[in-house]
Amino acid sequence: MCGIIGYIGNEEATELLLNGLEKLEYRGYDSAGLAVFDGRNLKVAKSKGRLKVLREVLKNNGGLKGKAGIGHTRWATHGKPSDENSHPHVSTLRKFAVVHNGIIENYLSIKNFLISKGKKFSSETDTEVIAQLLEYYDNGNTLDTVVKVLNDIKGSYAIGIIYEDNPEEIIAAKKDNPLIIGIGENENFITSDVTAIVSKTKNIVRLKDSEIAVIKSDDVIIYDMNKNFVKKEIKVIDWNIDSAEKCGYDHFMLKEIMEQPKAVKDTICSKIKENEIFFDKFLFSKEYLEKINKIFIIACGSAYHVGYVGKYLFEKLFKKPVEVDIASEFRYRDPIVDKNSLVILISQSGETADTLAALRKSKQLGARTLSIVNVIGSSIATESDDVFHTRAGPEIAVATTKAYSAQLCAIYLLAIYFSRKLNTISLKKYNYFIKELIYLPEKISKVFNITEQIRNFSKNFYQAKNVFFIGRNLDYVVSLEGSLKLKEISYIHAEAYAAGELKHGTISLIENNTLIVATLTQKSLVGKTVSNIKEVKARGAIVLLVVTKEVLLKDEHNLKNICDFVFILPDICDEMSPSVSVVPLQLLSYYIALMRGCDIDKPRNLAKSVTVE
Numbered sequence: 001m002c003g004i005i006g007y008i009g010n011e012e013a014t015e016l017l018l019n020g021l022e023k024l025e026y027r028g029y030d031s032a033g034l035a036v037f038d039g040r041n042l043k044v045a046k047s048k049g050r051l052k053v054l055r056e057v058l059k060n061n062g063g064l065k066g067k068a069g070i071g072h073t074r075w076a077t078h079g080k081p082s083d084e085n086s087h088p089h090v091s092t093l094r095k096f097a098v099v100h101n102g103i104i105e106n107y108l109s110i111k112n113f114l115i116s117k118g119k120k121f122s123s124e125t126d127t128e129v130i131a132q133l134l135e136y137y138d139n140g141n142t143l144d145t146v147v148k149v150l151n152d153i154k155g156s157y158a159i160g161i162i163y164e165d166n167p168e169e170i171i172a173a174k175k176d177n178p179l180i181i182g183i184g185e186n187e188n189f190i191t192s193d194v195t196a197i198v199s200k201t202k203n204i205v206r207l208k209d210s211e212i213a214v215i216k217s218d219d220v221i222i223y224d225m226n227k228n229f230v231k232k233e234i235k236v237i238d239w240n241i242d243s244a245e246k247c248g249y250d251h252f253m254l255k256e257i258m259e260q261p262k263a264v265k266d267t268i269c270s271k272i273k274e275n276e277i278f279f280d281k282f283l284f285s286k287e288y289l290e291k292i293n294k295i296f297i298i299a300c301g302s303a304y305h306v307g308y309v310g311k312y313l314f315e316k317l318f319k320k321p322v323e324v325d326i327a328s329e330f331r332y333r334d335p336i337v338d339k340n341s342l343v344i345l346i347s348q349s350g351e352t353a354d355t356l357a358a359l360r361k362s363k364q365l366g367a368r369t370l371s372i373v374n375v376i377g378s379s380i381a382t383e384s385d386d387v388f389h390t391r392a393g394p395e396i397a398v399a400t401t402k403a404y405s406a407q408l409c410a411i412y413l414l415a416i417y418f419s420r421k422l423n424t425i426s427l428k429k430y431n432y433f434i435k436e437l438i439y440l441p442e443k444i445s446k447v448f449n450i451t452e453q454i455r456n457f458s459k460n461f462y463q464a465k466n467v468f469f470i471g472r473n474l475d476y477v478v479s480l481e482g483s484l485k486l487k488e489i490s491y492i493h494a495e496a497y498a499a500g501e502l503k504h505g506t507i508s509l510i511e512n513n514t515l516i517v518a519t520l521t522q523k524s525l526v527g528k529t530v531s532n533i534k535e536v537k538a539r540g541a542i543v544l545l546v547v548t549k550e551v552l553l554k555d556e557h558n559l560k561n562i563c564d565f566v567f568i569l570p571d572i573c574d575e576m577s578p579s580v581s582v583v584p585l586q587l588l589s590y591y592i593a594l595m596r597g598c599d600i601d602k603p604r605n606l607a608k609s610v611t612v613e
């Protein structure tokens with residue numbers, strides 16, 4: 001949600017900032033802007049629309065010259081996308097320019113106060129109050145002024161500030177939104193995400209909540225809210241530039257789909273040594289696992305769908321009750337959580353506001369918290385008691401694919417590990433699962449053999465108005481993900497239904513030529529799902545069957561004749577089937593969206609990291 005970049009050094013800032021914003025555009029893309037100190041004054045350029053529009057504006061007005069600046073790419077919260085509402089926002093006397101990611105909840109009262117003091121507002125945003133308040137408190141000491149402002153504002157923020165009277169430094173601060181400082185040689189950066197600076201430096205410092213960084217070209221000093229120095233360790237990131245580039249693919253989404261075998265392999269290998277599952281960073285003893293009365297799995301969107309897989313697997317293997325919850329619901333209901341509850345939070349970004357709030361609530365209620373997070377050092381990873389880091393690498397496309405797959409692996413590993421500890425699965429079963437895990441990347445790669453078939457199928461169905469995804473058990477859970485993928489990137493209305501539930505209402509929507517995608521991997525449920533397929537066929541639907549080879553070979557039900565199209569998957573144990581069955585659904589969404597001319601990596605109205613409620 002909004003991307004922030006800042007630069008101070010010896011190079012011209014504008015191109016560096018624009019290049020950084022290009023990498024951050026996935027976080028929001030309804031408008032963009034820059035503020036650069038040109039040696040005398042702060043100069044601002046901003047515009048509604050994608051970054052390319054801002055580039056045009058800069059070309060037409062001669063550009064911004066200067067070696068210190070801040071930039072922003074926006075996902076609107078307060079005020080529609082417009083030139084005026086774009087960041088950076090400047091104060092009335094144009095002394096301060098500010099970029100912000102987050103929401104200032106008490107902005108209205110501050111705004112009214114500042115208007116009464118003569119400040120002139122030019123936008124509808126909450127952010128502008130920060131710039132105006134900085135100027136109101138300005139006493140020549142930037143740190144002092146910033147602390148006063150941060151004490152007044154309520155809400156969440158990552159902010160970058162540039163101050164005309166002290167252009168030798170840029171200031172950054174954060175609360176509940178990510179902000180990273182990139183340390184270069186005689187140049188330094190601020191950014192919402194390391195992908196924006198990885199081509200320039202791999203040395204980073206992650207700001208914590210309520211820390212303020214004063215960044216000069218040759219120095220970075222970090223303070224707490226009492227203006228005391230904070231000593232921070234410089235971390236070296238191991239991401240390479242390729243992670244932030246398309247590397248010949250037309251879209252990040254396709255690249256990331258194809259990277260799934262590696263994401264899965266890296267995640268699994270991080271926890272398997274000599275055919276045993278290992279968790280060296282945290283310890284779930286037998287005694288602790290016995291005491292667990294309930295597991296809660298909390299997440300949003302696709303990560304929530306992974307949580308659903310977790311529910312089926314933990315209940316099947318670990319034999320403990322599991323509740324899976326949407327984070328935005330969990331945080332405002334009264335869940336029965338106590339010290340014997342284990343709360344598992346799943347998040348790619350580790351910054352999703354609702355998931356973070358659910359984590360904090362769970363801790364308050366006394367639960368032990370374990371997060372499954374892709375971004376190292378993110379808020380959710382930092383605040384939870386234990387962390388399982390997935391190894392998907394940076395995910396740029398707004399629609400998640402490889403992070404989802406890596407999260408699935410984390411769930412498998414935990415469920416198998418817990419179950420073996422309590423002996424709810426036999427050693428034989430455990431060894432079998434380990435083998436299945438090791439072969440998983442290869443099986444996912446095999447699904448790519450049907451890519452051309454999926455592309456051809458998409459040619460015939462990209463104009464569909466409605467698509468229904470059905471399945472039972474884990475096939476239902478994968479259907480949820482398939483339908484979300486299709487909706488979010490192709491804008492086709494899609495619904496996922498538990499196959500047995502269709503007849504309780506939704507079947508009334510099925511008419512001649514309605515496309516149904518039926519997933520069938522759960523061996524014990526074949527007959528049941530086939531009955532549901534027959535029900536929709538009888539009402540004129542066209543059925544695409546996504547099925548494992550094993551199920552199809554048995555084919556007691558004559559599936560090939562009942563269904564109109566068949567995508568065949570490699571054989572896989574029931575428990576890990578989502579890892580292979582999701583791949584054709586991802587590819588189907590991708591090709592349908594491609595044929596519809598959609599902006600696949602940046603679907604309308606969306607942003608990658610949802611740091612607001």
Ligand code: F6R
Binds near residue numbers: 610
């Ligand atoms: C869908 C998608 C979202 C995210 C959700 C949670 O393709 O990417 O539904 O899964 O916004 O985000 P994280 O995992 O960052 O908490």
